[in-house]
Amino acid sequence: MTEQKPNSFRNQPDERGHFGQFGGRYVAETLMPLILELDREYRAAKADPAFKAEFDDLLEHYVGRPSPLYYAPRLTEALRESAPEGMGAQIWFKRDELNHTGAHKINNCVGQILLAMRMGKTRIIAETGAGQHGVATATVCARFGLPCTIFMGATDVARQQPNVFRMKLLGAQVVPVTSGAATLKDAMNEALRDWVANVHDTFYIIGTAAGPHPYPELVRDFQSVIGTEARAQMLSRTGRLPDLLVAAIGGGSNAIGLFHPFLDDPEVGMLGVEAAGHGLDKQHAASLAGGFPGVLHGNKTYLLQDEDGQIAEAHSISAGLDYPGIGPEHAWLKETGRVEYTSATDTEALDAFQLLCRTEGIIPALEPSHAIAAIVKRAREMPEDSIILANLCGRGDKDIFTVAEALGVEM
């Protein structure tokens, strides 16, 4: 057994699934026995070397891990041009956009489908916003031959047609959800309704580090491969740890996956970037910046809500960040002060998207474009010998239509 460091930031949640006041298991009684069984099964899987071996093997040979750690010289130089003398941090990227299916989402889906099969479940459901988690879920379901139903808001179905077609090609049934604003939050409600009616045979692959315990913990653990690899790669390439980690946050799974293995390295700063949409004084998706603690979708966390506790509709140009809540561990990390959180608007993300295209020949997804927007502001305040490491959590092929429309370009 490894000894827990005193004051460690890495020993959350407690056995009831609480990260300080956040997290927990706020679900209907029908789901509670299954949630408890999932918790037991996850503990067993975690302790089982065969489970880890199969997970690692799939990540290496199916997903294509480890993903590269890349120094971005032209972006670094471009940001130094407007920086004061001697300032302008080195920018490095963890290239999780090179994964099979084009984003970090697949790491988690591989882990969860192995758990589902271990529990004897024969049917998979998932929610999706932009469609990246839906595609990743449909992919692992095809790989293991399990039937798959994806719930997707009707609004998102309309604006993410390429991903809808990908899911169908992979054999998934895509169910458009018309309730509410017909986006990610409503898709999650509908997935929970399906699950409660089919608990006997169905496993719900949640796409982000949120939901009832143990989901926030197990999604984080599966995504921690990002930070574990990056930490070793950085040490081997530069002989030191980065000064600042940066990642975009919707639910927060790519960010917690990068941050968690570094949480007990006090010299490493961390910056999570929420989606400020049209601006924090207008419609946005920054639950830490503009929300209050509350209960939704199985966990207690920061939520965009009114004074009566009614949930607000989020907005971001990035469908993957367009959610009024955030994973509970981020809520806790904010309150402890270990991680700093900021936000980037739609416009800032669009500018950063184009900057990376032109300086590095990489088309990023709109989600990590928010992280890049924060880097643009932050790099100039840091000396030239300092290192920023950002997670490039998805590639932008899926977003070219959205970007073209935002830029007023006819395709």
Added chain:
Amino acid sequence: MTRLAAAFAKGRPALVCFITAGDGDTAANLDALVAGGADVIELGMPFTDPMADGPAIQAANLRSLGRGTTTREVLMIANEFRERHPDVPLVLMGYANPMIRRGPEWFAGECAGCGVDGVICVDIPPEEDPELGPSLRAAGVDLIRLATPTTDAARLPAVLDGSSGFVYYVSVAGITGKQQAATASVADNVARIKRSTDLPVAVGFGVRTPEQAAALARVADGVVVGSALVELVAEHGASAPEHLKSLTRSLAEVVHSATLENHSSLRA
């Protein structure tokens, strides 16, 4: 004896009727349920994300919120009901977030002050009881927990611990207003629960017709009807009260006259 205890101590099964607050003329609709013979009123607190509800009650939530219904108004509806009907028990049913938004003590105090007898919260299981339960108990408001087909023998004591008023047995693993449960399995599960508690057990989810209500009334202390009533509110608008009264009356007739043989044997 509390109003809820009295409603379940009439020597016959009780009819529990649900509608959503702020959907239609709620005061007139509630009066119609009482006039039709409802023994217990279950008033839904609208929420933007009703995860456990089927299409009928989802739509009622959105209609109500679309009209701008606030928590304050829901409590006022309850308070005015209490003034008009001093003896008819009323429970609020809803989701955690609106109940804890201003703090559980605030909500529990308001419930007590408005004559609310009990609270059913869909998404606070026993594991998260500290979020709401202690405040309700301190204010003398019953916390009515849900038991379901997946609540096994090992888990049942935790569900019953801290429950009061009655136990709400969810007859199907699913959402409101959809599938109908097999009466035999409901009978077994109700019997199992009653062996572990002296609280009355009411059965709900998927009960739409007098025939279904009659069958369930023979094996439980109460029957809950919701979606079928909510649909009448949606369909008839201002003239909903007469339709609500009519359906409630036909439900009450069969529920109240159901034989009690199982009840006495279960009690023994």
